[in-house]
Amino acid sequence: MSSSDEYRVDVYATPMSFPLNFTIHSWVKISHNLHTERYDLWAYPGLQSANAHKGYVYKDIFPDHLGTTFWPLARTTKLTNRQTGRCIDSVAGEYGSVAHALYTVIAEKAFAYPYYDRYNMLFGPSCNTYTEWLLQLVPEAGLSLPWYAWGRGNKV
Numbered sequence: 001m002s003s004s005d006e007y008r009v010d011v012y013a014t015p016m017s018f019p020l021n022f023t024i025h026s027w028v029k030i031s032h033n034l035h036t037e038r039y040d041l042w043a044y045p046g047l048q049s050a051n052a053h054k055g056y057v058y059k060d061i062f063p064d065h066l067g068t069t070f071w072p073l074a075r076t077t078k079l080t081n082r083q084t085g086r087c088i089d090s091v092a093g094e095y096g097s098v099a100h101a102l103y104t105v106i107a108e109k110a111f112a113y114p115y116y117d118r119y120n121m122l123f124g125p126s127c128n129t130y131t132e133w134l135l136q137l138v139p140e141a142g143l144s145l146p147w148y149a150w151g152r153g154n155k156v
Contacts, residue, residue, distance in 0.1 A: 005094050005095070006031075006032070006092050006093070006094065006099075007030075007031070007032050007092065007093055007094065007095070007097065007099045007100040007103040008030070008031040008032070008090065008091070008092040008099060008103070009028060009029070009030050009031075009090060009091050009092075009099055009102045009103055009106065009141065009143065010028070010029045010030075010031070010087045010089075010090040011026060011027075011028055011087065011088050011089040011090065011131065011135070011143055011145070012026065012027050012028070012029060012064070012065070012085040012086065012087055012088065013025065013026045013027075013085055013086065013088050013145075013149070014082075014084070014085045014086075016121075016150075023128075023148055023149065023150035024088075024128070024145075024146075024148065024149050024150075025040075025127050025128075026040070026088075026127055026128050026131040026145055026149055027039065027040030027085070027127070027131060028040070028106060028131055028134050028135070029064050030102075030103045030106050030107060031103075032103060036064060037059055037060060037107065038058075038059065038060050038061070038062070038064050039057070039058070039059055039106060039110045039134065040057075040058055040061065040127055040130065040131070041056045041057050041058070041113070041116075041119065041125075041126070041127045041129075041130035041131075042056055042058055042061065042119075042127065043056065043119045043121065043127075044056075052111075054111045054116045055116035055117035055118075056116060056117065056118070056119045057110065057111055057113055057116045057130065059110065059111075062082065064085075065084055065085050088145075088146065089143045089144070089145075090143075091141045091142065091143055098138060098140050098141045098142075099141065101138045101140075101141070102135075102137065102138040102141045102143070105137045105138055106134050106137065109134075109137060110134065113130055113133060113134075115129070115130075121150070121151070124151040125151065126150065126151030127151070128145055128149040128150055128151040128152040129151040129152065131145060131149075131152070132144065132145050132149070132151075132152040132153075
């Protein structure tokens, strides 16, 4: 299978800003035919109006690899202040695979998140609630967030 025939879903994360850096900010990147899209939930509605968003849910708000700022008071729109994310889980496959199914449903339903207009890091829903919701659209893909992803267990 060549990379252009591959459907891929990657889960990325960076530590949250200090002092909450014991947990993570997560997001999902979907890829096919060298086309990628990034979906995540940020605590700032309307942060970058040039990118597609609905409430706190964003598509392609930052380059695929950039996550949170290290310091909470850093300028949120400045790319040089952001931490580099790492891929913490992924699934890949060809047309008809579970990766293809997850890729398709994320592309179709990313903005259908029931809590698109709510964000609360401490009590949820949070970025990790959103990421886990996306991953559970096709649970057969076997992707999930680690135990230290605060908010992942919030039921939507």
